[in-house]
Amino acid sequence: MTELLTAAQMREIEQAAIASGEVTGLELMEHAGRGVVEAIFEEWPELAKTSHKAVVLCGPGNNGGDGFVVARLLKEWGWEVEVFLYGDPEKLPPDAKVNCARWLEMGEVGTFEEAPKYTHEADIFVDGLFGTGLQRPLEGAVFDWAADRTADPYVAARTVAIDIPSGLCSDSGRELNLSTETVLAGLTVSFHTPKLGHYLAWGSFKSGKTVVADIGLRHIVTSETAVLNEMRDGGILGKATLAHKYSEGHALILSGGSGKTGAARMAARGALRIGAGLVTVGSPPEALQENASHLTAIMLKLIADAEGLAEVLEDKRLNALCLGPGLGTGEAQAALVATALKPNPPGRERSGMRPTRPQGRAHSAPTPGPDASLPLRSIVLDADALTLIAGDATLFSALHDQCVLTPHAGEFARLFPDIAEKLNAPATKGPAYSKVDATREAAKRAGCVVLFKGPDTVIADPSGRCSINSAHYERAAPWLATAGSGDVLAGFITGLLARGFAPMEAAETAAWLHVECARSFGPGLIAEDLPEELPKVFRALEIDKT
Numbered sequence: 001m002t003e004l005l006t007a008a009q010m011r012e013i014e015q016a017a018i019a020s021g022e023v024t025g026l027e028l029m030e031h032a033g034r035g036v037v038e039a040i041f042e043e044w045p046e047l048a049k050t051s052h053k054a055v056v057l058c059g060p061g062n063n064g065g066d067g068f069v070v071a072r073l074l075k076e077w078g079w080e081v082e083v084f085l086y087g088d089p090e091k092l093p094p095d096a097k098v099n100c101a102r103w104l105e106m107g108e109v110g111t112f113e114e115a116p117k118y119t120h121e122a123d124i125f126v127d128g129l130f131g132t133g134l135q136r137p138l139e140g141a142v143f144d145w146a147a148d149r150t151a152d153p154y155v156a157a158r159t160v161a162i163d164i165p166s167g168l169c170s171d172s173g174r175e176l177n178l179s180t181e182t183v184l185a186g187l188t189v190s191f192h193t194p195k196l197g198h199y200l201a202w203g204s205f206k207s208g209k210t211v212v213a214d215i216g217l218r219h220i221v222t223s224e225t226a227v228l229n230e231m232r233d234g235g236i237l238g239k240a241t242l243a244h245k246y247s248e249g250h251a252l253i254l255s256g257g258s259g260k261t262g263a264a265r266m267a268a269r270g271a272l273r274i275g276a277g278l279v280t281v282g283s284p285p286e287a288l289q290e291n292a293s294h295l296t297a298i299m300l301k302l303i304a305d306a307e308g309l310a311e312v313l314e315d316k317r318l319n320a321l322c323l324g325p326g327l328g329t330g331e332a333q334a335a336l337v338a339t340a341l342k343p344n345p346p347g348r349e350r351s352g353m354r355p356t357r358p359q360g361r362a363h364s365a366p367t368p369g370p371d372a373s374l375p376l377r378s379i380v381l382d383a384d385a386l387t388l389i390a391g392d393a394t395l396f397s398a399l400h401d402q403c404v405l406t407p408h409a410g411e412f413a414r415l416f417p418d419i420a421e422k423l424n425a426p427a428t429k430g431p432a433y434s435k436v437d438a439t440r441e442a443a444k445r446a447g448c449v450v451l452f453k454g455p456d457t458v459i460a461d462p463s464g465r466c467s468i469n470s471a472h473y474e475r476a477a478p479w480l481a482t483a484g485s486g487d488v489l490a491g492f493i494t495g496l497l498a499r500g501f502a503p504m505e506a507a508e509t510a511a512w513l514h515v516e517c518a519r520s521f522g523p524g525l526i527a528e529d530l531p532e533e534l535p536k537v538f539r540a541l542e543i544d545k546t
Contacts, residue, residue: 033069035213060087065096067128172434173203204472234541248277249498256326263325270491324385484527
């Protein structure tokens, strides 16, 4: 599990370690500087073979203290090192002042105004100006220097940021500057764990390659800690030896009218490929023939209106629904959403298998039957369904803890306009309001899981549990920027819900697989390819060997 910390959480961990006597502040600073140097030599091995030149920019806080350690260690390695300080050396924090003095025994400290701007003479530029604690925008000479990092590709590629590029809010990944000028780094070295800002908003772009240096702190995880969404056990996707189609659940995907049926079919295909035992597309009369001409393994059911949906839902084996892709936003569709959100009729409790461990389903023999602890149907609400809910307070109030909402930024703004306004407001001071903050607040208000889509997809439940499904760095998946990919994701989640995954686990697992399918297929991906790539991804996970 990779925890993603805020600046305050990181500060609390450091202070607790220092207070306990486990480590001193000077030792932490030494470990940090050494971690930066080791990361430089690992990224550019040729730089460790002989002497080179570094320019180190130090700020007025402990991030600057880390910079002085880097300068000293590189100097000891035989490098030519120039150090420039932004601030008054007499006002440095105690540990940073000690390391400044140690450096002064080896070299000089220039003023920030003397720091080189456009130059290719240095092999490495170290950004030790402002770390995770930055609370104000860059300005003046620092602003100009940051602009130069962005303007010169060579300098940017060889800029190493200590903890996080200066000017970037480490809690949100947002630029603390109305003019959006922050340091652009080729390599960022974080300490202990990555920070939220490395994975949100501009964080991955500005940070370049990001590595984490161990500085000897113990991991402390609380309910407030967000985590990186990772597949820790592919075995949760396997099927038990004695499984049958009804033990793996029955998903119902509602289709739109004629000419608007493709989205539902893509969602249905995703649900079937991810392992749901049965998948049915519920179609209005005018689209029945259109859907029938495209479906084989996926079943088809006539659902003319809300009354028809209610009748279909009397089948207790239907345990997961998906509404929204291509559905439409008229009164008839609003009635369908209202019907789907109603509790099961008496005696029609949800059936299927329940996850018996936090990260997925048990791998015992299937145990079909009613589950009285989950009286509400699992429902994925996407696309048009979100628009309907956003415009109808009654529908919004009917949401429950078995729902998963999957908005993109525009849909999120319609559902939670005040939250979106806070998120989109200019970030003029830190810590800035983040996508994690917004998604947690939205999930608590809606009373269900919210999956806020994007390259930095954030998934949260009403309790505050939160993960970031990152499509950045080595998991970049730009091919997902194609029409229909969100419909397939909705289908993935629905299929896992049908199989008995809890809403949060279904959303997290589906989001991870969604990115993995895109990475596996690569260039040329269209949405229809995503479900068909799942078997290859499953084989790579070796789920058949569990």
